[in-house]
Each structure stands twice: as structure tokens, then as C-alpha cells.
Amino acid sequence: MRQPPDPSDTSNRRLWLAYAGLCLLSWMLYAMAGAELQRGLWQLWAAAYQATLSLGPAMLLGPLVWPWVAWLERRGEHSATTAQPLWLLLHGLGALSFAAAWQLLEFALARSLFGAMHAGAMFEQTVLWRAIWGVFVYIALACGFTAVLHARRARRSALAAAQAESALARAELAAISGKLNPHFLFNTLNSLIALTRKDAKAAEAALLRFSGMLRYVLDSKRGADTRVSLAEELEFVRDYLALESLRLGERLTVRWEVEPETLQDEIPPLSLQPLVENCVQHGVAPRAQGGSVRIAARRDALNEGLALTVQDDGPGCDPALLDATPAPGARRGIGLSALRRRFALDYEGRARLKIHSAPGAGFRVDLWIPQA
The missing domain is CATH 3.30.565.10 (Histidine kinase-like ATPase, C-terminal domain)
Structure with missing residues (x-):
């Protein structure tokens, strides 16, 4: 028997389609801005290459933030006494880890394409800005994923409340229907008793x-x-x-x-x-x-x-x-x-x-x- 689709699978599919759409939009804006600033110097493919090299690592690492944020949210749900400083500390560690992973992935990509010397020189030039951008991108991703989780939680709560209200209404409706029948049966039996005489x-x-x-x-x-x-x-x-x-x-x-x-x-x-x-x-x-x-x-x-x-x-x-x-x-x-x-x-x-x-x-x- 074919099983009905899981609502969570549909929600995740929509989430990652939206994520892919935002990544594509960011890549196109970055490439267009690069081509505009360097008009006459770079060709369009060069702007696309630069956009891919600059944003590609962050886009690939973005999905890894999702399970981390989901784990933190579950920890917050099950531990009502979780201290706010600890929550901020964990997100801070996540931001630094994301920025470091971005640096390493970009360094590995540059080294595979241009060699170790070029990759090292690029790393020295961009390490500070990449770290800052890494923290900001992590914050944006964490806020977005947290908002999605909160929206899902609110939707589940609203659905549970609606189901409970529907069940209560059906129970009340069944009780009301049951109140009609005994009254009728009582009067009908009295009529039959009188008629038998x-x-x-x-x-x-x-x-x-x-x-x-x-x-x-x-x-x-x-x-x-x-x-x-x-x-x-x-x-x-x-x-x-x-x-x-x-x-x-x-x-x-x-x-x-x-x-x-x-x-x-x-x-x-x-x-x-x-x-x-x-x-x-x-x-x-x-x-x-x-x-x-x-x-x-x-x-x-x-x-x-x-x-x-x-x-x-x-x-x-x-x-x-x-x-x-x-x-x-x-x-x-x-x-x-x-x-x-x-x-x-x-x-x-x-x-x-x-x-x-x-x-x-x-x-x-x-x-x-x-x-x-």
C-alpha cells in the first residue's frame, strides 16, 4: 500500500529550494556587480568565476548550519533552564567554525586551481575580511533557519490545537445526537405500552x-x-x-x-x-x-x-x-x-x-x- 507523503519531507524540500534560489540570486547579483565595476577589463565569464570563487564555499557550507541550529533549538526546548550566555557562546563557536571552514575550503579550492603560493598569498590578503564575512553570513543563516524552525513549531502547535478543537466538537456533536435518541425511545415505548392494552x-x-x-x-x-x-x-x-x-x-x-x-x-x-x-x-x-x-x-x-x-x-x-x-x-x-x-x-x-x-x-x- 502506498504511504502518504510525509509533511516534513515537503517542508524540507521547500526550504532547500528557497535556499538554492537565494544562493542563485546572490551569485547573480555578485557577478553583475563585478562585471559592472570592471567593464571593459573583465569579460562576463570572469565575473561569474569570481562570484563562484567568492560565494561558492559559503553556499556549500550553508546547509551544515541547519542541523547545528536545529540541535540548539531542540536543546532549548527540552532544557527550559538553559542559560542565555551558554546559548550565545554555542552560536559564537558555530560562527567561528563556519568562518574557519569557509577559509579552509576557499584555500583548498585556490590551491587546486592556482597552486600553493597563489593560495597562500590570497589567504593572507583575505583572512580578516573572510572571517568577518563568515561571522555575518553565519548570523544570517542562523537567524533564517531559526525563523523557519519557529514557524514550523508554531504551525504544529496551531495544527494540534485545531485537531483538538475538532475532536472536541465531534465529541460534543456525538453527545448532542445521543441526547435526542433516548427521549424519543422513552416516549415511543410509552405509546406502545398503552397500545398493547x-x-x-x-x-x-x-x-x-x-x-x-x-x-x-x-x-x-x-x-x-x-x-x-x-x-x-x-x-x-x-x-x-x-x-x-x-x-x-x-x-x-x-x-x-x-x-x-x-x-x-x-x-x-x-x-x-x-x-x-x-x-x-x-x-x-x-x-x-x-x-x-x-x-x-x-x-x-x-x-x-x-x-x-x-x-x-x-x-x-x-x-x-x-x-x-x-x-x-x-x-x-x-x-x-x-x-x-x-x-x-x-x-x-x-x-x-x-x-x-x-x-x-x-x-x-x-x-x-x-x-x-
């Missing part, structure tokens, strides 16, 4: 419906990011309403206004059933004359999202009570706050849930779920 055959049919509903609930627990088609969710809601109809009889009226083109849209499982249960439990069941539940689904023409509505014609409630913590005794929507939080986590705030109600005007919940 009235009609055994109807209870048998209801148990078959309930088995299908239970399978749906168990399947929907596969993951917090599970999606189901609207058709599956509506079939689940139909089974639930069929059970409630056996208990409530003609007191329960259901109005379906579902556009066929929305049936294959995807939604989180158990998004509609808690809202329908809320309408039945608070808007229909407590009233002697019963009531109606309206379930609508349509395509939003403006943004191609899925617009859902669950509404009852019950007594409604005061809009002032539609907050996160309603007063004791006020109508509490089943799973409304959990659904709101669920959509906020699952769709990063893009999904919307709005509640509309007033005394005597029923209770309506509008959902908008993005489909892209």
Missing part, C-alpha cells in the same frame, strides 16, 4: 413499525457526521406519526407539503423527528380537540439549500419565552437547543434554525440546511 393486532403492527424505527436510530449512531436522505428521515417520521395516530386517533391531523426534488437532499439523522414530537406533545396531545402538524420541504431558490418547516396549530407561547433558558412551566421545545447547537457544530454555523410562535398562533420551526 387496547388492540393486540394494532400493537403488533406498531411493533413492526417500531422495529424499523429502532433500526434507523441505531444506524444513525454510526457517527456524528452521518448524513441521511430526506426521504429516509421522512419515512422515519411517518412511522412515528403512525404510532401516535394509533394513540391519538382523529385528534391528530398531518399535512405533508414536500417537494419531490428535495427527497434526495441530505440532512443529519433525527433532525425532524424531535420537532414533530415537540408539536405532537405540546400542540396536539394536551388539547381535547387535538390539532394538526404541518411538515414542509422545499428548495430554496436563492441559495439551493433545503428549507424545512415543522408547524403545529396549538396554543403557542409568548415569543419572550423563546430563549435558551425558558421560565419554569413554559413550553420547552424537545431538543430545540440541542438541535441549534448540533447545526452550529455540524455545519460551522451555516445551517439555520428559527422559531416562530405567539399565544394562540401555534408553534413553527424553520430549518435551512446547506447542500454544498
Whole structure:
């Protein structure tokens, strides 16, 4: 099986490509400056040769600074009490070593090309300036490599924080989904118990419906990011309403206004059933004359999202009570706050849930779920 690429390999490749690009740019600027100053005396190849001889050793030694700086950074990470003077001393030794290595490499190159006498004379003329330049080049390389290491460390920390936040959000989302299911199961089992005392055959049919509903609930627990088609969710809601109809009889009226083109849209499982249960439990069941539940689904023409509505014609409630913590005794929507939080986590705030109600005007919940 092919292994995925290591992010560190990609980062190192980019680092050395950038290093090679800077070296090439420095070499070209040095060569152009030499050719300009010596116009008419040197040919272009002579300027290129001088640039190579002057900068080549430093460019070859530059990559050796990387493991040294990385070691110092790791030492600083693992030793929080490392003294600043010791850190500066180690970098000072690194700078002197880099300058000495530059001198030796340039001397060896000059000796191989022009002989020992020429190499010795060049060494005597340039030893001081090469040492100074060696220290400055080391400082530039050390600062650049240290900045790269710090950026990588900050990126790793940010990635770890993002992963931890994502894991926390998924755990919270799974917990929210789990809070919806037991409430539904509790009410459904109560309905079945009441039905077995009235009609055994109807209870048998209801148990078959309930088995299908239970399978749906168990399947929907596969993951917090599970999606189901609207058709599956509506079939689940139909089974639930069929059970409630056996208990409530003609007191329960259901109005379906579902556009066929929305049936294959995807939604989180158990998004509609808690809202329908809320309408039945608070808007229909407590009233002697019963009531109606309206379930609508349509395509939003403006943004191609899925617009859902669950509404009852019950007594409604005061809009002032539609907050996160309603007063004791006020109508509490089943799973409304959990659904709101669920959509906020699952769709990063893009999904919307709005509640509309007033005394005597029923209770309506509008959902908008993005489909892209």
C-alpha cells in the first residue's frame, strides 16, 4: 500500500529550494556587480568565476548550519533552564567554525586551481575580511533557519490545537445526537405500552413499525457526521406519526407539503423527528380537540439549500419565552437547543434554525440546511 507523503519531507524540500534560489540570486547579483565595476577589463565569464570563487564555499557550507541550529533549538526546548550566555557562546563557536571552514575550503579550492603560493598569498590578503564575512553570513543563516524552525513549531502547535478543537466538537456533536435518541425511545415505548392494552393486532403492527424505527436510530449512531436522505428521515417520521395516530386517533391531523426534488437532499439523522414530537406533545396531545402538524420541504431558490418547516396549530407561547433558558412551566421545545447547537457544530454555523410562535398562533420551526 502506498504511504502518504510525509509533511516534513515537503517542508524540507521547500526550504532547500528557497535556499538554492537565494544562493542563485546572490551569485547573480555578485557577478553583475563585478562585471559592472570592471567593464571593459573583465569579460562576463570572469565575473561569474569570481562570484563562484567568492560565494561558492559559503553556499556549500550553508546547509551544515541547519542541523547545528536545529540541535540548539531542540536543546532549548527540552532544557527550559538553559542559560542565555551558554546559548550565545554555542552560536559564537558555530560562527567561528563556519568562518574557519569557509577559509579552509576557499584555500583548498585556490590551491587546486592556482597552486600553493597563489593560495597562500590570497589567504593572507583575505583572512580578516573572510572571517568577518563568515561571522555575518553565519548570523544570517542562523537567524533564517531559526525563523523557519519557529514557524514550523508554531504551525504544529496551531495544527494540534485545531485537531483538538475538532475532536472536541465531534465529541460534543456525538453527545448532542445521543441526547435526542433516548427521549424519543422513552416516549415511543410509552405509546406502545398503552397500545398493547387496547388492540393486540394494532400493537403488533406498531411493533413492526417500531422495529424499523429502532433500526434507523441505531444506524444513525454510526457517527456524528452521518448524513441521511430526506426521504429516509421522512419515512422515519411517518412511522412515528403512525404510532401516535394509533394513540391519538382523529385528534391528530398531518399535512405533508414536500417537494419531490428535495427527497434526495441530505440532512443529519433525527433532525425532524424531535420537532414533530415537540408539536405532537405540546400542540396536539394536551388539547381535547387535538390539532394538526404541518411538515414542509422545499428548495430554496436563492441559495439551493433545503428549507424545512415543522408547524403545529396549538396554543403557542409568548415569543419572550423563546430563549435558551425558558421560565419554569413554559413550553420547552424537545431538543430545540440541542438541535441549534448540533447545526452550529455540524455545519460551522451555516445551517439555520428559527422559531416562530405567539399565544394562540401555534408553534413553527424553520430549518435551512446547506447542500454544498
